[in-house]
Amino acid sequence: MEKTNTVSKATSWKKVLLKNYSILVVVVMIVIFTILEPNFLNSMNIVNLLSDSAPLMIMAAGMTPILILGSIDLSLGSMCSVANVMMLAIMLSMKDTAMNPFLIFAIALLATMAAGICSGIVLGLIHVKLKVPSFIASLAFMSVWDSAALMITSSPVKLPKALKMTADWYKIQIGPVGLPLIMSVLVIVVYHFIITRRAFGRSIFAIGGNERAARIAGIKVDLYKVIVFAVNGLCAALGAMFLLVKAKSSAPTVGESFTLMVISAVVAGGTPNTGGSGSLLKTIIGVFIISIIKNGMNMVGVNVYWQKVVYGAIILLAVAITTDRSSRSRVVK
């Protein structure tokens, strides 16, 4: 009796470790970077690292359920660019009115959020109703949004002096953690609870696992998919707002690098892009993996060209460790 107990205990330990490999990756990376550069754990750098990861975090929040569905959205970064330039353009157009700057900010933010949701809904509808694979539909949207962003403004624009104070909140700190990161994590946690505790969320896992079965079981597959894409659009808009406030300027290509960064963060966290499984809480770890790689290499002073090589290698390593190989029959594409 006792023997079986210890055996099951050992296996459960192993399971826990396997399940949380991504946390282990974070710890190992922190240790390595600290050995290479003791200043890595400097409080200034921690604050920097945490505040830098906020836009990535909020966008990864929207992307995770899409990967759980087994879909993908390659237009996320471009949508973020559009939202970024659009928000500043709206603020600029209202700057000369006598309105309170914060009201201007709020109006611009609401308009941008609405635009993000709409773009998500349109993408979702095209994907769901016309049966276009999300990969190709979002690829087309990527080109369209890239163009749209460049049409709004082809060069970076600065936030006017009169409105600068609306960006000050980005610097607010609660301990070492910045307000934007807290907001992002809050969004992730709330979304996590919706996904794990509500029928809507369980349906998303069901759709990702076996869409046909989900449909037969009476789940409103189309509706849920569109909702997930709409939330993703909203998250892209919020990420764009963070980037705008952080840089105090907008740029039509600001989101370009985010698409693949967000996807790699989600996958590195442990949500496979095959659908049916994953977790938003794991995505938090994934985002930190990506942020720590970027920040750590800068701190250690890795040559810019080597950084790309190392970044690729670490992503490969992180994914190789976190990939679930428990089922031998699973087909990996």
Add this chain to the structure above:
Amino acid sequence: MAKENQAALTIQEEFAKKIKAENRREKIIKWAPVLVLLALIVVFTIARGSAFASVSNLVAILNQWAIPLIVALGLTFVIMLGGIDLSIDGTVGMAGSIASVLVMNTLNDNNFGIFGIIIAILCSVVVGFFVGLFHVKLKIPSFMVSFAFMNICTGIAYLSYSGTPATVSDPVLKALPKVSFLGIPFITWVALVMLLLCIYIQEYTPFGRYIYAVGTDETIPRSVGINVDHVKIKVFTLAGFLFGVAGVVGLIRLGQGQAGIGKDLMFPAQAAVVIGGTSLSGGKGGVLNTVVGTLIMTVLINGLTMMGVNPNIKTGIQGIIILVAVILTTKRGATVISK
């Protein structure tokens, strides 16, 4: 009894009708990319007249077509497996950059000539092999492995010339872009040779047929004893070879080796393959579909440039046309699952 027979007959007839209708639909879907291509040519000919439909512009189109075609050919096999290869930008740039520092150039004293080019292509083949190996043996989605290698290869490309791109000074390589045979530019000939090679592989080798089998449902070829892992690794290696060739061709065309040779090749290539009718879920399509797909993309870009369209909107129009083309050719119906 007779009544039963009749009933059976009607069911049979109904079934035959259904299959016929489906076949007709499939035929239309199959030929839709060609129709789109013809429509584009007609539209641009009407809009620009002799400026578009001229021999000089045809040569220009063939020139622009070469690199996207070679890249898309490699990608076609990967997509036929149901996988995806995002490493293109990096591998192509890496092959071009490595070749540029190994042949006679302005940056260093190397002069390996043809061997330099072979080494560069070999590097890219090795990358393709590793993408396949890691994907198959570590069971990582091809999407992730190739994304990692895109970064690695871009880094290697920059490192190979460490900051200042090398300009090719080899007289043969410098002369090649201007060489043409039967009115067709040299680099297009390279692309056509690659095309023939790919058609041969796809149609006349067992390996080519296995790709379809693995792409459709890999559990079936596995159970009949085909080494699925080997097929997959071979496909990624072949893709690596083609990306390497594309990099060298890009170097010949540009005359300078830089990571930028591969920039912005990936997404148009994916679009071209899918527009041509190769399905992302694997098992369908082929090399000839990709020929049509790349032609659509090239003619489209060429035509839009001729119409004087703002380059900022050009990518947007490209996106919308991709979307329309795919919407027109996608299968729909209650039972179809799209991810």
